Amino acid sequence: MVFSTETQQRVLREHFGIASAANQLIIALAGNPNVGKSTVFNALTGLRQHTGNWPGKTVDNAQGTFTYQEQSFLLVDLPGTYSILAHTVEEQVARDFICFGRPDVTLVVLDATCLERNLNLALQIMEITPNVVVCVNLMDEARKKNIRVNIKALEKELGVPVVATAARNSEGLDELLSVLYQFANGKLKPCPKRIDYSPEVEAAVETILPKIQRLIDHKLDPRWVTLRLLDGDQGFIESISLHLELNPLQTHKEAAV
Amino acid sequence: MNSKSEVIALSSLAAGECCWVAAIEIHGLLRRRILDMGMVPGTTVECIRRSPSGDPIAYKVRDSIIALRHDDASNIKVFTSNN
Amino acid sequence: MKNVVRPMTTLAEVCMEADSIRLQNNNTIGDKIVTDIYANAEAIAQKVVTKPPAAKSLDARVDDILTSRIFGYPIMLALLGAILWITIEGANVLSQMLATALFGFQDVLTGWFEALHAPAWVHGVLVLGLYRGLAWVISVMLPPMAIFFPMFTLLEDLGYLPRVAFNLDHVFKKCKACGKQILTMCMGFGCNAAGIVSCRIIDSPRERLIAILTNNFVPCNGRFPTLIAVAAILVGGTFAQEYSTPIVALMITGLVVLGVLITFAVSWLLSHTLLKGEASSMVLELPPYRKPQFGAVLYRSLIDRTIFVLKRAIIMAAPAGALTWILANIYIGEASVIVHLANFLQPVAYAIGLDGFILLAFILGLPANEIVVPILLMSYLSTGYMIEVDSLEELHQIFINHGWTWLTALCTMLFCLLHWPCTTALLSAYKESGSAKWTFLTFLIPTAAGFAVCYLVAQSARLLGLA
Numbered sequence: 001m002v003f004s005t006e007t008q009q010r011v012l013r014e015h016f017g018i019a020s021a022a023n024q025l026i027i028a029l030a031g032n033p034n035v036g037k038s039t040v041f042n043a044l045t046g047l048r049q050h051t052g053n054w055p056g057k058t059v060d061n062a063q064g065t066f067t068y069q070e071q072s073f074l075l076v077d078l079p080g081t082y083s084i085l086a087h088t089v090e091e092q093v094a095r096d097f098i099c100f101g102r103p104d105v106t107l108v109v110l111d112a113t114c115l116e117r118n119l120n121l122a123l124q125i126m127e128i129t130p131n132v133v134v135c136v137n138l139m140d141e142a143r144k145k146n147i148r149v150n151i152k153a154l155e156k157e158l159g160v161p162v163v164a165t166a167a168r169n170s171e172g173l174d175e176l177l178s179v180l181y182q183f184a185n186g187k188l189k190p191c192p193k194r195i196d197y198s199p200e201v202e203a204a205v206e207t208i209l210p211k212i213q214r215l216i217d218h219k220l221d222p223r224w225v226t227l228r229l230l231d232g233d234q235g236f237i238e239s240i241s242l243h244l245e246l247n248p249l250q251t252h253k254e255a256a257v
Numbered sequence: 258m259n260s261k262s263e264v265i266a267l268s269s270l271a272a273g274e275c276c277w278v279a280a281i282e283i284h285g286l287l288r289r290r291i292l293d294m295g296m297v298p299g300t301t302v303e304c305i306r307r308s309p310s311g312d313p314i315a316y317k318v319r320d321s322i323i324a325l326r327h328d329d330a331s332n333i334k335v336f337t338s339n340n
Numbered sequence: 341m342k343n344v345v346r347p348m349t350t351l352a353e354v355c356m357e358a359d360s361i362r363l364q365n366n367n368t369i370g371d372k373i374v375t376d377i378y379a380n381a382e383a384i385a386q387k388v389v390t391k392p393p394a395a396k397s398l399d400a401r402v403d404d405i406l407t408s409r410i411f412g413y414p415i416m417l418a419l420l421g422a423i424l425w426i427t428i429e430g431a432n433v434l435s436q437m438l439a440t441a442l443f444g445f446q447d448v449l450t451g452w453f454e455a456l457h458a459p460a461w462v463h464g465v466l467v468l469g470l471y472r473g474l475a476w477v478i479s480v481m482l483p484p485m486a487i488f489f490p491m492f493t494l495l496e497d498l499g500y501l502p503r504v505a506f507n508l509d510h511v512f513k514k515c516k517a518c519g520k521q522i523l524t525m526c527m528g529f530g531c532n533a534a535g536i537v538s539c540r541i542i543d544s545p546r547e548r549l550i551a552i553l554t555n556n557f558v559p560c561n562g563r564f565p566t567l568i569a570v571a572a573i574l575v576g577g578t579f580a581q582e583y584s585t586p587i588v589a590l591m592i593t594g595l596v597v598l599g600v601l602i603t604f605a606v607s608w609l610l611s612h613t614l615l616k617g618e619a620s621s622m623v624l625e626l627p628p629y630r631k632p633q634f635g636a637v638l639y640r641s642l643i644d645r646t647i648f649v650l651k652r653a654i655i656m657a658a659p660a661g662a663l664t665w666i667l668a669n670i671y672i673g674e675a676s677v678i679v680h681l682a683n684f685l686q687p688v689a690y691a692i693g694l695d696g697f698i699l700l701a702f703i704l705g706l707p708a709n710e711i712v713v714p715i716l717l718m719s720y721l722s723t724g725y726m727i728e729v730d731s732l733e734e735l736h737q738i739f740i741n742h743g744w745t746w747l748t749a750l751c752t753m754l755f756c757l758l759h760w761p762c763t764t765a766l767l768s769a770y771k772e773s774g775s776a777k778w779t780f781l782t783f784l785i786p787t788a789a790g791f792a793v794c795y796l797v798a799q800s801a802r803l804l805g806l807a
Binding site: 283286289290293294297298305306309310313324325328329 | 371400404407408412413509519543621622623625626627
């Protein structure tokens with residue numbers, strides 16, 4: 001771990017307005033719109049949730065807590081987006097939280113009836129962090145349409161745990177909880193698939209990756225940062241400056257106090 | 258098969274017709290949005306239906322249905338057959 | 341991991357290098373990245389998903405009807421009418437039951453106060469003011485909400501609303517606005533404050549502001565019961581009992597349609613004046629229809645929405661009821677404060693087809709639209725016609741005793757549809773727009789529209805000798 005628990009708590013509080021307890025594990029919930037993300041959220045947290053806005057943004061934020069095997073979890077619902085390449089405020093909020101809020105796990109909810117498009121988001125998130133659990137939801141709808149998803153094969157392809165659910169019927173939720181618990185406790189080790197890019201993208205990455213590696217100092221995935229810079233994402237450059245450069249300053253300030 | 262099939266505007270497709278994305282001649286946020294929803298060059302797109310007034314038009318892309326306004330769809334160029 | 345000094349110049353340098361690579365590639369690297377990620381997703385999906393050969397799905401067949409050239413619009417109207425009809429029909433029964441129970445309990449309360457030898461003014465403020473205000477809000481407001489919300493949430497869960505946006509986008513495009521605006525208007529049916537917050541789904545800031553400024557033209561659930569009650573007065577007596585509910589439903593459907601038409605007109609005007617601009621693009625997903633979860637629908641509509649709105653109404657109604665009673669019972673000279681206020685407003689109110697009491701009730705109802713009718717009743721009841729209101733039929737009688745004509749009822753309904761948003765909605769508009777100017781316009785536009793429309797209707801009716 002690069003950040004200590006206290007640092008993580010402070011970043012969550014100051015940058016994302018999220019108050020977490022000391023031994024609480026943070027789970028970010030991501031997914032496309034219309035995949036039953038809020039059903040999963042409600043099924044896991046029940047009534048222990050509260051809603052508001054992300055600090056300084058007119059974007060909804062919902063948080064809820066649940067306990068499994070005496071371990072307390074804080075579930076943070078990210079805006080439903082098709083991508084987190086950050087072209088909209090919602091995407092920026094989702095990306096910044098996964099990137100700088102450093103949740104212990106990011107749970108990505110996918111629609112079993114529309115897996116291809118949903119995998120796009122899962123792959124993008126897996127580029128940022130290896131701590132991903134995938135939940136293939138709406139399995140009941142898929143069965144109705146005779147669509148079959150080979151969960152074991154998907155797990156092998158992605159290299160992260162995959163759980164099949166039909167959250168509306170509470171199907172697969174026990175397994176999901178158990179996987180989240182094991183994952184957060186380091187019992188499941190992810191080995192996420194790396195996206196194969198075309199030669200021209202790889203060549204461009206090669207030229208500046210070493211410089212980024214020196215610059216980023218393992219705080220972020222350097223390959224992913226390189227891709228964002230090549231994409232010309234101005235907002236991301238601002239985010240890096242805001243979130244990463246703040247930390248040393250804060251440490252100094254606290255030492256002075 | 259002719260390797261160079263005809264290139265037309267997505268908006269000129271009739272309901273039920275299939276095509277393959279050739280180029281997206283749109284800039285800015287909408288371009289990214291369309292790409293993010295999976296309409297990238299080479300993707301199969303099927304025209305599903307038009308709204309009662311003829312605009313917007315619904316397309317099936319990677320198993321989901323997306324509606325675009327006629328003006329925007331006319332800036333997406335597609336092949337009418339797979340080459 | 342200790343504090344390493346990271347000079348910003350290095351990051352800037354790398355950014356510049358990345359920029360130059362991007363330009364060498366004609367700015368296509370971003371596209372290439374997205375395309376490559378999708379190629380990966382496609383490859384994985386091909387390995388793990390088995391699909392039956394494409395056949396025409398049930399969804400497609402349903403959409404053939406719901407978005408068809410012939411049936412698309414009529415079905416939307418019919419659904420709206422049907423929901424309103426069921427709401428009115430069901431609310432009648434429920435309201436009557438609640439009114440009987442609650443006003444019955446008022447007599448019990450009065451008995452207790454008498455037994456305790458409480459002073460008359462204490463009984464007045466607490467029972468005739470506060471309790472009766474509450475009883476009115478609950479018996480008149482709760483039933484329509486408790487029926488309307490679940491039905492509407494059901495449509496939302498089914499996935500019908502994006503189809504409405506699909507059907508109507510063309511008109512919004514003509515007004516240079518976004519088709520998703522209709523989704524925010526649908527939310528406005530529940531609560532305008534929620535509707536204004538939901539304008540976030542519109543990407544273009546210009547089009548989002550248009551949606552915020554016009555959301556109040558959709559009558560929220562706090563206003564529906566007022567519309568239903570007043571429409572019933574307008575219809576009452578003219579038609580046989582068995583036709584009155586469908587006719588009331590029809591009238592309110594007409595009023596909602598009028599609100600939607602005004603929304604189009606004002607959106608068009610804004611796009612050509614204050615918020616000049618061209619229609620931007622719209623990408624709308626039409627998700628598959630899903631079987632709603634009835635439990636979740638009931639829970640969400642009753643607990644999250646109905647109870648939320650009712651709680652707010654009660655919090656506002658209790659003090660408003662007490663305040664109204666006090667205003668009605670403090671005399672300055674010959675008349676109570678409320679009569680002085682109503683007399684002061686009378687000339688303006690008369691010009692727009694209302695009376696001073698009605699306009700005063702709308703003004704005092706600024707915190708919550710739900711309390712307009714209760715305030716109006718209380719102020720009427722304090723003017724001498726001291727009949728006990730135990731049932732809803734008597735409500736009609738009170739209005740008629742106070743000189744209501746069909747024109748008063750019509751103008752009250754129009755003014756209810758077209759007047760300032762409640763304070764919660766204004767607060768939401770301020771938070772979402774972040775500007776006092778746009779919040780003020782959110783207040784001003786519907787208010788101006790209300791005065792203009794009511795004035796025109798009232799004056800032309802009088803000119804033609806119809807009223």
